[in-house]
Amino acid sequence: MPSGPLLLSQAFNGLALGTLLALVSSGLTIILGTLGVLNFAHGALFMLGAYAIFVIAGYTGSFVAGLILGSVFMLLVGIVLERGLIRWFYGRPPEDQILVTFGAGIIIVEGVRAVFGSGSQRVAGPDWGQGATQIGFLIYPTYRLQLIGIIAALLVALYLVLYRTSVGLVVRAGIEDARMVGILGINVRRAFLLVFAIGVTAAGLSGMFYAPIVSVAPDLGATFLVESFVVIVIGGLGSFPGAVVGGLIAGEIISITSAFNSAYSEVMLYAVMALLLVLRPQGLFGSEGRV
Amino acid sequence: MRGRPIPLLPEAALAAVLLAAPYVLPHAGVSFDVMQRVLVIGLLGLGFDLLFGATGLLSFGQAAFYGTGGFVTAYLLVNDVIGSVWIALVIGTLIAGVYGLIVGWLAVRRIGIYFAMITLAFGQMSFFLENSPLSAYTGGENGLPGVPVPHLGDYRITAGKPMYWLLAAMFLVGFIIARRILHSPFGAVLRAIRENAWRVSMVGHSVPAYKLAVFVIAALYAGLAGGMLGVFQSYMPPDAFGLDTSGDLVVQTVIGGVGTLIGPLVGATIWLGLRDNLQLIPGIGAAWKLVLGLIFVVLVVALKRGIIGEIRYLFSRRRQLAADANIPEETGVAADLPPRSLELPMSAPLIVARPNAPALRAIDVAKHYGGLHAVDGVSFDVRTGSIHAVIGPNGAGKTTLFRMLKDEITPTSGEVLLFGKRITGLGATRTAQLGIGKSNQLNQLFLDLTAAENLRISALARRRGTFRADLLRAATSIPAVEQQIAAVLQTVGLEHRADVPVHVLPYGEKRRLEIGIALSTGPNVLLLDEPLAGMSPAERVATRALIREIGRSRTLVIVEHDMDAIFELAERITVLYEGRLLADGTPEQIQRNQAVQDAYLGGLHEHEPA
Numbered sequence: 007m008p009s010g011p012l013l014l015s016q017a018f019n020g021l022a023l024g025t026l027l028a029l030v031s032s033g034l035t036i037i038l039g040t041l042g043v044l045n046f047a048h049g050a051l052f053m054l055g056a057y058a059i060f061v062i063a064g065y066t067g068s069f070v071a072g073l074i075l076g077s078v079f080m081l082l083v084g085i086v087l088e089r090g091l092i093r094w095f096y097g098r099p100p101e102d103q104i105l106v107t108f109g110a111g112i113i114i115v116e117g118v119r120a121v122f123g124s125g126s127q128r129v130a131g132p133d134w135g136q137g138a139t140q141i142g143f144l145i146y147p148t149y150r151l152q153l154i155g156i157i158a159a160l161l162v163a164l165y166l167v168l169y170r171t172s173v174g175l176v177v178r179a180g181i182e183d184a185r186m187v188g189i190l191g192i193n194v195r196r197a198f199l200l201v202f203a204i205g206v207t208a209a210g211l212s213g214m215f216y217a218p219i220v221s222v223a224p225d226l227g228a229t230f231l232v233e234s235f236v237v238i239v240i241g242g243l244g245s246f247p248g249a250v251v252g253g254l255i256a257g258e259i260i261s262i263t264s265a266f267n268s269a270y271s272e273v274m275l276y277a278v279m280a281l282l283l284v285l286r287p288q289g290l291f292g293s294e295g296r297v
Numbered sequence: 298m299r300g301r302p303i304p305l306l307p308e309a310a311l312a313a314v315l316l317a318a319p320y321v322l323p324h325a326g327v328s329f330d331v332m333q334r335v336l337v338i339g340l341l342g343l344g345f346d347l348l349f350g351a352t353g354l355l356s357f358g359q360a361a362f363y364g365t366g367g368f369v370t371a372y373l374l375v376n377d378v379i380g381s382v383w384i385a386l387v388i389g390t391l392i393a394g395v396y397g398l399i400v401g402w403l404a405v406r407r408i409g410i411y412f413a414m415i416t417l418a419f420g421q422m423s424f425f426l427e428n429s430p431l432s433a434y435t436g437g438e439n440g441l442p443g444v445p446v447p448h449l450g451d452y453r454i455t456a457g458k459p460m461y462w463l464l465a466a467m468f469l470v471g472f473i474i475a476r477r478i479l480h481s482p483f484g485a486v487l488r489a490i491r492e493n494a495w496r497v498s499m500v501g502h503s504v505p506a507y508k509l510a511v512f513v514i515a516a517l518y519a520g521l522a523g524g525m526l527g528v529f530q531s532y533m534p535p536d537a538f539g540l541d542t543s544g545d546l547v548v549q550t551v552i553g554g555v556g557t558l559i560g561p562l563v564g565a566t567i568w569l570g571l572r573d574n575l576q577l578i579p580g581i582g583a584a585w586k587l588v589l590g591l592i593f594v595v596l597v598v599a600l601k602r603g604i605i606g607e608i609r610y611l612f613s614r615r616r617q618l619a620a621d622a623n624i625p626e627e628t629g630v631a632a633d634l635p636p637r638s639l640e641l642p643m644s645a646p647l648i649v650a651r652p653n654a655p656a657l658r659a660i661d662v663a664k665h666y667g668g669l670h671a672v673d674g675v676s677f678d679v680r681t682g683s684i685h686a687v688i689g690p691n692g693a694g695k696t697t698l699f700r701m702l703k704d705e706i707t708p709t710s711g712e713v714l715l716f717g718k719r720i721t722g723l724g725a726t727r728t729a730q731l732g733i734g735k736s737n738q739l740n741q742l743f744l745d746l747t748a749a750e751n752l753r754i755s756a757l758a759r760r761r762g763t764f765r766a767d768l769l770r771a772a773t774s775i776p777a778v779e780q781q782i783a784a785v786l787q788t789v790g791l792e793h794r795a796d797v798p799v800h801v802l803p804y805g806e807k808r809r810l811e812i813g814i815a816l817s818t819g820p821n822v823l824l825l826d827e828p829l830a831g832m833s834p835a836e837r838v839a840t841r842a843l844i845r846e847i848g849r850s851r852t853l854v855i856v857e858h859d860m861d862a863i864f865e866l867a868e869r870i871t872v873l874y875e876g877r878l879l880a881d882g883t884p885e886q887i888q889r890n891q892a893v894q895d896a897y898l899g900g901l902h903e904h905e906p907a
Contacts, residue, residue: 044414
């Protein structure tokens, strides 16, 4: 049985991982909910974000400049991807959409590999995130603490855009019935483009935040792709609150389990998903029959 | 078409290629290692193509079964649990199949996006299981080295040419079995599921059972392929479980051709060929997979058939053009066709719980959607052998009531009896098996199948029950089914379209095929939802004659807006208005009924000013 402090620090790790998963998954889920497209390139875009900050922060020497310019870059990538490829697939069967986004993911991963090689890169964290902070009896890396706060703020901002603005209203109506929104004379195509670009930027930003914690390599995104699938299956397909809560649950499952036996941390996540599929197949926040 | 044996040309061609390969390919610089690897992926791909190509289920988790088969086989051999490689392979394959049964049971409940995500997640779970908790048995990241080669008597089948022959023989047998499955009644249902799973369940096949069965078959193929992976290279690598194994298989299948069975093999050949040759070119060597990714996306966007698919398409189109020249053009819908006696060979066995019970009895059925009462407490009887019409203005609840008669949707309250037996709660598949057929307001056809194949799907249903794994017999080999198809084709006037893909048919013919599908289940009670919708006047006349004809041998219930047709055909009419029963009686009674007239005149009542 692990000690109390160990459990507590693992719970904190779970929170850090959980907020990150929540941000990645919310990008995936708003694209799925609005456009009906399951973006298999999402993991590759996460990785692309990490490389974006590697290049930009390396060039400018500023982590914050990397975040800002990197976000602009990811927005552009999202726009190009939607205009150039994804929008031709809205009317096609889901299998075709999966195949084309999967292919786009391969091209992104292999493109990065062709430019930067397969080796891993290190990204220096921001100056303001150095060192460790004492919280009670727990000493925790400062950057990870800040990350929890920053991502929480971003999720709140995303929530406000989706639930408190007219654009968000169009998006949420589009989730319910895109055709009807179009009939009402609202430009759904522009909303779709916007949602896709925001979703891609959410993935990219997650990659940028994560970059200083790990070594950055072309295969970085694969695990996050699958984990964010698990998150939205747990939370309910297309549900934004589901992605946030599901992300936190997934983060805690992985971290707490590894306090007991690290060999089972990932396995436990999938076991919980399997259990939920039997007991509540529509997920925690999903409604029956939507997908 | 009828009872024709499956042509064996593809098997013969494949055997010739496999025989020639070891004598030709080494001269082109292809090593035996590559050939063996391609055959292993090809074997894995046979199962995957049955799953994805035939049934339309896109799995991203085949690595789970590939790895399971491989590691079980390797573990048994490396640890001397079992001495015979053959027996170890059989056990590994079977355990992969059992694992497929468990994962499939969870995965096939969901379609499309969900199915792809769940299979991917289970694939990844298997990877982590192999890597950490089970690493004591699997060697974790090191895999299992020292897998022995099989013996045939005293002859060791060593890596290289002997192993090639073994793998080639396995692939050929696997291909023959897979192709037989495709052409079996079981395979016919699989292909129909890809086209329109909903209609398959409506005519009486258990769609989840078929999906689960093909999932297990794919897992068995994967298990055997995984076992051979360890055997041929004397080492079982952990990356068999990797995400890339499943993903690469998808890419290879799309490049080679989905639904062609040998697509994955061809795709793997191109994959390994590109890898080995591009890597020799300085500058772009590292980008070989980028090139593959681009090819893949171009194929998905533009050339959806893949390489083998395109070749097959070119051949079949030439044959089709020749055949088209012989098809008579739209032989008039034949308002003047002589009335034909309709005797279906496979007429429905009457399931009569109580002999004099009405064919269908609705007792106080209601369907509420939240506060909306689509149907609110409707009761009526349909007499055995009668033509019974349900009419009412738009929004009266006719279609909802119709769905409840077949238990397509289960009523909120009330129940439906078929010959005195309660059918409410059984679901549309069971009620089809009990003898309720239904044609739909909007056509629900299997568009890429021919007219005869469309009818075969429903004719097979009551013949075979909700599920049967008759994998190896030909779909066309059941005489009663073929006679049934011929009879229905004649009845609906589509004999000349028997071998034509349905998507090219004109609307009127599609409409008649829609009725034909319902009819060829051999139902006791046939529900027709707006059978005349969208038809030309001439077609209407012909279809009315057809309906009268059908009505001689079985009970018919019709929803229709064409009042002339209703009052000509129906012996009894039920009128719905705003979800309630307004009137029920003979056509004469209904015609005289004041409430019915009011409802059709727009809800004017005496007390309302006009």
